[in-house]
Amino acid sequence: MRIVPLQKRMTKMDDKDPTSVIKMIKDLKAGSEAYRKSNNSVSLRLSGTAYTPLAFGESDECVISPKRPRLSDSNDCSLNMSEAETVPSSPWEWRRLKGQVVSLKTRLSHQEAAVQQLHKIRRQMEEVFEKEKGILEMQVEQDKQTIKQLEVRLDISRRTIQDASEARASVEKELFQVKTNLEQKIMSLMNENAKLLEDHKHAPVQEGKIVTKDSTDVSETQLKLDAAQRRITQLEGKLKEYQTKQQELELQNVELQSMKIKVERLESERALWEEGKTFVARAARANELEKELSTAKETIVSLRESVRGKLLLEEQMANVMKRLDHMEKVEQQVATLEAKKTELSLRLAEYESTGITGGPTALKRELNRLQQAELVLKSEEGQLRSRLDAALRESYTLSKNYEDAKKVAMDVTASKEQLNKLVNRLQKKMILITRERDSYRQQLDLYEKEITIDTNNAITERIPVLERTIDVYRELVAKLESDLQLAESHNQADECNKLREEVERLKGELEHRALKGDFNCNARILHFTMNPAAIAEQQAEEKQKALLHEVEELRAKVAQGGVNMTTSSLQTQEIAELKQTHEIKIARLKEAFKASSQEYRQACYQLFGWRVDRTKEARYKLSSQYAESPDDFLFFKIGEEGVDLLETAFSATLGTLVERHLQQQHSVPMFLNAVQTDLFNQQTMTNVMS
Numbered sequence: 001m002r003i004v005p006l007q008k009r010m011t012k013m014d015d016k017d018p019t020s021v022i023k024m025i026k027d028l029k030a031g032s033e034a035y036r037k038s039n040n041s042v043s044l045r046l047s048g049t050a051y052t053p054l055a056f057g058e059s060d061e062c063v064i065s066p067k068r069p070r071l072s073d074s075n076d077c078s079l080n081m082s083e084a085e086t087v088p089s090s091p092w093e094w095r096r097l098k099g100q101v102v103s104l105k106t107r108l109s110h111q112e113a114a115v116q117q118l119h120k121i122r123r124q125m126e127e128v129f130e131k132e133k134g135i136l137e138m139q140v141e142q143d144k145q146t147i148k149q150l151e152v153r154l155d156i157s158r159r160t161i162q163d164a165s166e167a168r169a170s171v172e173k174e175l176f177q178v179k180t181n182l183e184q185k186i187m188s189l190m191n192e193n194a195k196l197l198e199d200h201k202h203a204p205v206q207e208g209k210i211v212t213k214d215s216t217d218v219s220e221t222q223l224k225l226d227a228a229q230r231r232i233t234q235l236e237g238k239l240k241e242y243q244t245k246q247q248e249l250e251l252q253n254v255e256l257q258s259m260k261i262k263v264e265r266l267e268s269e270r271a272l273w274e275e276g277k278t279f280v281a282r283a284a285r286a287n288e289l290e291k292e293l294s295t296a297k298e299t300i301v302s303l304r305e306s307v308r309g310k311l312l313l314e315e316q317m318a319n320v321m322k323r324l325d326h327m328e329k330v331e332q333q334v335a336t337l338e339a340k341k342t343e344l345s346l347r348l349a350e351y352e353s354t355g356i357t358g359g360p361t362a363l364k365r366e367l368n369r370l371q372q373a374e375l376v377l378k379s380e381e382g383q384l385r386s387r388l389d390a391a392l393r394e395s396y397t398l399s400k401n402y403e404d405a406k407k408v409a410m411d412v413t414a415s416k417e418q419l420n421k422l423v424n425r426l427q428k429k430m431i432l433i434t435r436e437r438d439s440y441r442q443q444l445d446l447y448e449k450e451i452t453i454d455t456n457n458a459i460t461e462r463i464p465v466l467e468r469t470i471d472v473y474r475e476l477v478a479k480l481e482s483d484l485q486l487a488e489s490h491n492q493a494d495e496c497n498k499l500r501e502e503v504e505r506l507k508g509e510l511e512h513r514a515l516k517g518d519f520n521c522n523a524r525i526l527h528f529t530m531n532p533a534a535i536a537e538q539q540a541e542e543k544q545k546a547l548l549h550e551v552e553e554l555r556a557k558v559a560q561g562g563v564n565m566t567t568s569s570l571q572t573q574e575i576a577e578l579k580q581t582h583e584i585k586i587a588r589l590k591e592a593f594k595a596s597s598q599e600y601r602q603a604c605y606q607l608f609g610w611r612v613d614r615t616k617e618a619r620y621k622l623s624s625q626y627a628e629s630p631d632d633f634l635f636f637k638i639g640e641e642g643v644d645l646l647e648t649a650f651s652a653t654l655g656t657l658v659e660r661h662l663q664q665q666h667s668v669p670m671f672l673n674a675v676q677t678d679l680f681n682q683q684t685m686t687n688v689m690s
């Protein structure tokens with residue numbers, strides 16, 4: 001890190017920055033010197049007229065005013081007048097004195113403006129220093145976080161190195177054991193070979209029997225070789241794992257080097273920021289240099305500690321490299337063992353070519369051991385077959401259950417589609433009813449207008465309106481007849497058969513669930529005697545009939561022509577009475593509908609445990625009876641494609657239930673039941689714990 005002396009920096013700043021603080025201080029000094037010189041020149045000029053210069057804080061009114069002084073003024077200015085023996089008599093001298101005073105006042109105003117500008121610059125510098133301080137603090141926190149991350153990575157690398165060392169030690173132990181076993185086998189084979197040579201010399205007659213024994217011994221040795229080869233493949237796999245670990249260590253080393261480079265870069269940036277900070281602080285605030293020196297010393301200490309940590313990391317990397325060299329030596333040892341294995345295989349081939357076997361006792365022992373191992377393997381095979389059969393049975397039962405669930409889901413979807421069709425029909429009816437209501441309102445408005453307008457004009461204006469209403473009613477009748485024809489066109493026999501089949505299937509399901517103990521089959525379903533929807537439909541039909549009858553009467557009256565004013569007044573009274581009665585009926589119906597809907601919602605909440613609120617169009621909010629807080633609710637959107645669950649804070653915690661019941665099973669009721677049971681279990685557990 002390069003350090004520039006303070007004087008050089010100051011000179012550079014003075015040369016580059018024309019609005020620097022030092023230049024402004026010099027300008028202030030030059031202005032104060034000029035002000036002093038001007039004061040001296042004024043005193044010299046006025047010395048011939050016996051005028052003494054005023055102090056900086058004295059008032060000018062006592063000297064400047066050419067008028068006759070009052071008594072109060074003479075008392076205030078007695079001290080100043082005692083110093084001056086004579087007063088200038090000419091007006092020219094008075095004017096000159098006034099001009100000098102004005103010039104002094106202007107200079108004072110300029111000096112005050114310069115001082116205020118310096119204060120503003122100082123405030124701006126303080127704001128800049130505070131911003132830089134915040135940025136440096138953020139950088140220090142980031143450096144601390146990076147150091148923590150590096151420490152965590154170092155701990156992980158240490159753990160991986162320890163695991164690698166332990167694995168290497170276990171591999172060395174296994175290699176040593178394999179080596180000792182192979183040496184023992186080689187020695188036993190050499191001894192058997194020597195014995196067989198001696199037996200061959202002494203007993204040449206028994207060569208036929210020995211050939212059979214040799215074949216059995218060769219098979220045994222072949223099995224041993226296969227086991228040794230398997231062990232070697234396992235060791236090769238472990239070596240591959242160690243190589244992968246070595247590659248991971250190399251990647252970690254590369255990451256450590258990159259992090260070191262980043263740390264060095266951050267240290268250099270920090271040094272640059274600190275240099276700029278010290279430079280500006282020394283130029284603006286000389287009193288805080290000692291504090292900054294102390295902070296700089298602390299940063300130097302922290303940097304030294306980071307350098308020490310870097311050295312420790314380098315030492316650890318050197319240790320890791322040493323361990324890697326040791327692992328390479330282990331690989332060389334493995335290569336030598338493989339060479340020995342090839343030599344042993346060649347020796348076995350030579351031994352097989354000779355056709356000489358070992359002793360009979362060793363053969364019997366090996367045969368007994370192999371028979372016992374075969375029995376153990378057969379017993380394990382039988383157990384595994386029995387387990388496999390059980391697993392196949394379970395899979396078969398699960399597939400059956402899955403098919404049954406699929407059938408149930410298809411039936412549910414079919415019933416859902418039927419319900420959607422019914423809902424669409426009811427919506428169409430509601431649209432027709434709303435249109436009729438609007439037409440009735442238009443008629444009422446026309447009746448109210450007719451009260452105030454002449455009878456002849458009313459009749460002439462009323463005829464086209466009535467014709468339009470008649471056309472509207474004709475269209476409504478045509479639509480209703482088309483709907484009736486479409487409804488009758490469907491094959492009712494097929495629907496009855498389908499419904500019977502569905503009833504039988506549902507009865508079977510009810511019996512099956514009753515056998516399981518899910519619910520009581522004899523349970524009764526209660527319906528409202530005063531159903532609000534049926535009442536509303538009946539009232540709408542009655543209202544429609546009454547309005548049609550009224551329209552026919554109006555047509556008859558229009559056809560008659562000459563209608564007296566008395567009849568129109570009576571009609572207006574009748575219309576007003578009918579209007580009042582209809583409004584009273586509508587208000588009562590609204591109150592009854594509100595009460596019944598509130599009762600229905602309360603019953604649903606007590607029976608099913610869900611409160612349903614409609615927030616927007618086709619959006620419903622469901623809050624459970626067993627929820628811990630009112631913020632635990634679900635949002636559903638009902639559209640043409642189906643029911644969609646909207647995301648909330650509570651639904652985010654139900655990931656498993658959403659995946660099981662909505663994504664896999666596509667069943668909203670099962671999802672709601674699962675959520676309700678989960679909340680109920682949680683509440684009961686909390687009550688038991690409390």
